[in-house]
Amino acid sequence: MPFLELNVLNAPERTTLGIDLGTTYSLVALWREGRPVVLRPKGRPDGRIPSAVHFPAKGPALVGWPARERAASDPGGTIFSIKRFMGRGLADARADLESVPFPARETESGVIQFVAQGRAWTPQELSALILQEVWRTAGEALGEEAPRRAVITVPAYFDEAQRAATRDAARLAGLEVARIVNEPTAASLAYGLEQKREGLVAVYDFGGGTFDVSILSIEGGVFRVLSTAGDTHLGGDDLDRALVALALSESRVGPELSHDPAFLQGLRLAAERCKLELSSRGESELHISAPEKRLSWRRSIRREEFEELLQPYLQRTLDCCARALHDAKLAPAEIQEVVLVGGSTRIPAVRAAVERFFARRPHCELNPDEVVALGAAVQGHVLGGGTRELLLLDVTPLSLGLETMGGAVSKLVLRNAPIPCQATETFTTYADNQTGIDFHVVQGERELAKDCRTLGRFKLRGIPPLPAGMARVGVRFALDADGLLSVTAREESTGVQSTIEVQPMNGLTDAEVERMLKESYAHAREDFDLSHLANLRIEIGTMLRALEKSLPGARSQLDRETLGDLEAAVARARTVERTDDVKAVQALRDELERAALPLAAVLMDSVAKAALQGKKLSEV
């Protein structure tokens, strides 16, 4: 048994999930039998999980599909696009707050809180709910408890605060973060481009809420990012909003509706449907209605018209591409492969523009919604110790610095510097016997500290009393491979380790994360059961609808016993709303699935027979 021996000799691989925590949808994948696969529970070919949370009038929050389904009937209770609030304060997020149907406030350290069901939820906690749902889905697909170790992807252009918020969300969800990986970099792994050995690659990642472009060089299995550029506020969401704005202005709805979050959410979903349709058709209808206000407005949108709306956003993505190429000191023609990632790259006009820009037909063989999660699973395989064939060398998207006298920024780490990286700067005191120094850590490309993002402030204490200018304090910044920052300081003449209290801006302290974890444990079991219950009900609903469609035509092909069995199971499944017992509902679902099996076989059979007889499937 050579295999067994090998496993004993080598440290076993630590199974690691790859999670794409997206603005609109999330997805989970895992390395299995030599390749990355998306984890899809049985009967759900679309493995995506909507990144949405619904707070019903009472009962626990619903997450994922149940939240999205409820949003249609009860639009006032669902929050979407939580990712846009990660690591952000109220002032950063004004425009995004308009579509959130809950009051928002801010903690002292600039963390947004949404008030729903009488308690405050940070974006980190809401993202944790989504991650838990993702993890639960993974377990359902695997048929056993899913691993708790995960690679989680973030937009390449996420700053430190947004990355830290993502890490905290994972901790709150009970996950161990093996690595925070940039989405475009992950995507490049999924394509197996290393098999071509050498080359320059551009990854164009136009997702639901963010845009990234990364330029990589691939050499001997090493993926080295040369530059990255992007916009954390540019995505498919913006295209929906452009349609919403059009509908609002042309339908001339009054302010009572145009500021009603519930109405806006309904409209946003309609706009999204219209946008999706326009990728496959030349025309689509945008319809809004509010019966209680006697409003019903419809308008047909032509693809050309939509492309005109899209133009300014598309131009911004191409500006980012020009920036990334400039930083990598390359011309578009030098790029050998272009990879498309993100749902918005399904739009024909987007594909055409990218093809024109790089003068090269882009790769789109893989599902653009799945490619990031697949790449994350590849990276999970590497990090779990499964292979040393591949290596990712990534960069930090934004410069990192300290505010100096006069409000300018002294940059310690420049954008596109490879991570991990470390930088040390020496400071001195300007007054006699000064024992402390205040620091302001910023991230961004602007010259003045006030125009950059504040990552945090820290005070250095315990400097030995010395004449002005004599103390030499070395401050060391370390960006780790996740792009997360840590700061240490030391007085060099005496070797005294100075203490640092960092107050993260728009972020949680470790103590806050701990407290939230304790609180969530108390409710975990109960919440889990109730959200599982909601999922089961939705599954049963989907199965019942499918049966209603297919059973009448196939009755004659089932024997009496089978038919009776199935009809009884259907009747029992229809009582699903009457019980709240998870085990009972699970039994109803399983029974329905079992009873429907013969029908499925018959249907398959007639499809196969029809094919053999040369009939078109649509005639069956």
Next chain:
Amino acid sequence: MPALSPAVEACPSCGARPSTPLLCEACGELLEPRTPPSPFEALGIEPVFALDLGAARKRLLALSRALHPDFHGTADADTRRLAEDNTAALNAAFQVLADDLRRADWFVRSLGGPREDEERSMPGVFLQEVLEWNETIEEARSAAPGSPARAALASLAAELQRARAAGVQRVTGLLTPPPARGDTALRRVRQELNALRYMERALREIGELQLASHS
């Protein structure tokens, strides 16, 4: 040149003499450098200014394959820290080596030449040109995209690229073979570097202006 290449100690684990203080390539042990290594030491390559960048990059990739935290994620905390620290040192080293100006600056400083703030002058012929270049950039800055002033930027960029290449060529001559400690050639390198930095800045500004006019 003892000043440029101090001895690397033997690997505590297998006794081999490693080519870099960051790692024993013979046994794969991550090493804790006693003092921060120079960029050339970190990559384990010979300190010459006229560097074979392709070979240096191959070293970067090979050492990254052994050092990177991704491959030590399941190791003990000490090894994980060393993987982060040593990869950071390796990355910093390659950043210096891959940049002509930073690499030259490293030679001048390690051979006891004048620092940037000790020698601020530029080669004489250069000053008149600087004034003309400045003028072209300032005119383009206030001009509309597509105007002749903007078009002049492209030819200025080409001229700067040529001037930069010529400057790097002169620096290569001055630093090959490396001058003795305190040699007057180091002052001349510093002056060339001052001019080259100016060109880099001008090229960067032109690049920004051109990027801005695209949109």
